[in-house]
Amino acid sequence: MGVFDKFSLQFRKPEGKLGRFAGFLMKKIGSEKNEWTISLLDIKPDDNILEMGFGPGVGLDMVSKVVQGGKVVGIDYSEVMLEQARKNNKKSIQEGKVELKLADVNNLPDFDQSFDKVYAVNSIMFWDNPVQTLGAVRKYMKRDGILAITVQPFTKGATEDTAKELGEDYMETLEQAGYSDIKVELKSMKPVPAVCVIGVNK
């Protein structure tokens, strides 16, 4: 496998030195996607929030600035990302507001709270069985809880149409996982637009 392929894999499960560098890049370029996704969730100070596939923890840091009484929980299966997200959320973790779990979304851990909002940014494309995972997480969501799944395609030659097609695919995924009132949002972004598919746990 070439160096480029090895590096691409680091976005799926960052490991070692290359994984640390991938985390550094995610932190540098991931803000806009995370900010947009979080804005779509209309987070309230008392909300309990779950992020699946938190990477370097950019999104968790943004969410923890809005959440006051609620809890912010993240899961990711990469030890390297856990380490970086811990550093990037040190104060909120010490305050007990943010909790990070080393876990695979294919086999969800138990949670002590039920969530008002659940989200994932550029992670779902790496999951083995998104329908099963998104169905399983409903057990930990409140009734009328909201799920937001954001993807910005980074495959070679991806265009706005690629993003729109992904949006349609993930709308179907959410429907199969049992969500209602599903809608899709598109955001113009460089180098390719991002899509966010939103559903409600009725």
Ligand SMILES: C[S@@+](CC[C@H](N)C(=O)[O-])C[C@H]1O[C@@H](n2cnc3c(N)ncnc32)[C@H](O)[C@@H]1O
């Ligand atoms: C491209 S990164 C995005 C990170 C972060 N959401 C962001 O926007 O900066 C994908 C993340 O999803 C995580 N991930 C992928 N598959 C996973 C799985 N099955 N279980 C837990 N985490 C997973 C990876 O470890 C990685 O941190």
